[in-house]
Amino acid sequence: MAISPPYPSYSPGPGSGTHPHWWQRRWVRYGALITLLALSGLVILALVRRQTGTAGFLVGLGLAVLPVPWLLAAFRWLDRVEPGPWRNLVFAFAWGACAAALIAIVANSFATKWIATSTADPAGADTLGATLIAPVVEESAKAAAVLLVFLFRRRDFTGIVDGVVIAGVTATGFAFTENILYLGTAFGTDRLSGGHGIASVTAATFFVRVVMSPFAHPLFTVLTGIGFGVAALSTDRQHARRVLVPLGGLLLAMSMHALWNGSATFGQFGFLAVYAAFMVPAFGLLTWLAVWTRQRELRTVREELPAYVYAGW
Template identity: 70%
Template sequence: MPAPSEWRYKPRRAPWYGGRKTLLAVGLITLLTLSGLVILALVREQTGPEGFLVGLGLAVLPVPLLVTAFCWLDRVEPEPWRNLAFAFAWGACAATLVAIIANGFATQWLASTIAAASPATADTWGATVVAPFVEESAKGAAVLLLFLFRRRNFDGIVDGVVIAGITATGFAFTENVLYLGNAFGEDQHLGYSGLQSTTAATFFIRIVMSPFAHPLFTCVTGLAFGIASMAGHHQRVRRVLLPLMGLLTAMLLHGVWNGSSTLGPYGFITVYGLFMVPVFGVLTWLVIWARQSGLRSIRAHLPAYQAAGWLTPPEPVALSSMKARNLARTVTRHRHGRPAARTVSEYTSFATSLAFLRARAHRGAPDRDFTAREQELLHHLWQRKHLAAPALTHATHATAARAYAPAQQRPQQGPQQGWAPQQQTPYGYPQPGYQQTGYEQGGYAQSGYRQPHYAPPGRPPHPSPYDAPHSASYGRPPGSAP
């Protein structure tokens, strides 16, 4: 029998699970690679070598700002980097390629049929009707794919908005390379040297004034998918209609934005100030509210696991506070290095997923694999608890002291004496199964806390939601029949 420290939980998977996952990943990587090569050749052909380099250098400027903003929104339960990388690559390569090809064919068809006598009318219809439909559908496909195939990581409004925003950021990046490169080519054709009128105007409108335009449109689609993800499996109509309504709304916003250029000299400013900015403000407020709601959900649902012995009493408080989380990572990094701080980050991520899993069950929308997923997350927590729990306990006490102590008496941020348990490991924290740790010495044993103990491999430790729970609700979604 392996020692507890060597045992690793492995959830049961279908025999074909690994092969299917690998095949899907290889197919997507191949598709995105081919799309990237084709879009690179098309953009370079349209802009020329110099225009391509100028457009690339200018278009990349807003990308770090937008990606940082979306990652900040996603800090409560960060999306796996693979999901974000896929979303950006899909927007920059596959969605842009579809948009260029489809928009070109549609505009040519309009020019040769209903608008044969007026090419300008065909361009207007293409920009206000065809382009919004094609582009928002192409970008929304990335959100749909992650909604269907990465369902575990898609469980709320913030996830939908972040995935949609990253996808649209990639799309806007490639589109800006094309527009700025073409503008530079026009300036060169007219005899200007360097960045002159057309390039400067395009840069000001697309990079300075409206870098959030494409992310704003697609985030409406992501918002609808996020709301749909919180619906139960039996609410199929809601899960289908909400994304469709979000996609149609995104197309409408996109069409109004593209059509502003046809409303006269002040049409752009009017639409920008009276329409786009208010919508942007409302969506930003809604996403920040959803982010705070996620923290409140952690505070509400993790105490059930603390009562069962999986968490110490201070941990639900610390995990529901971004300030306490940051302090726990900072203290651990100063005391034990970056690998230990990364372990604390993993612990907070798994604990957040556990809270959201139980929150969905309380809303009446439990995951089909609720029990298996709960067991998997609890084991991930237990493997890291010896390092993360003392740091989070210290962070809870330190943030509480800062909140209530006078300014001159507030403790300094950083490691303090006495916050680590007495029985040490190479990291400075206790191994699972230890006795008389800092938790018991601090009085938590009297409040009902007791340590779980390891069971033979293949079974969860005790007490657990599956063996001898403190609460009869463990081991099944809340609200289900015993």
């Protein structure tokens, strides 16, 4: 038997003011977002190909794609307890690979040129830009994807695991594009210098970026994702926590990124020291936190499922 509502229901009419404006319609927003990402992808593709050449671009693409399936599979595994929609992950990866990468390459280039022309040490502009400018620009650009999902897909963003997954997938896309650039440039250097085999610049770049540290960018940005995950667990009254914790996560991501980029200036073994003393322990700690949080969600599901079954749900 149908139950009537205790009040009359009316369909909103054209003059009721409930119809959204054209720019608020879902298909308009989706269209604008897809157009933005597509244009960003085309521009970043042209910029990378221009810097690496066609051959370098193809080699860089072939090598840079190798760690991507493993990283995406790891983040998808974390997300399996309460899986979010695929469109969120596709958006995150596309934002990292296209929009964030474009913002970073343009902003970093302008900042490095400005430092070179406005300081007494033009030779140190690249080092200064990589240590101070790049971490701020790149982490902010990647964090924008996490913020957008947090604001506009709030129903899908319920805790720390969701923050880790969105941040990690975004950073995986960003690292993919960046690796194409670095590996393609290294290949071009080898073609000019005649380098080949294990001693080539391409092999060294591949070993450092793909074998030793494929988790570097995801590790940095996951700190931001954890901050947003904690904010998602906060109540509406905890306004300061909802703002300060994500900001603190972003600052931590920038700091670790700056330490990683600046390790090359710490002497002959500075890179290895930072890698062993900071990167590997941080990676292990965050991996443990993500897995522990996932197991906690599983325990909650196991405890609550019998009540749902008993209620016939």
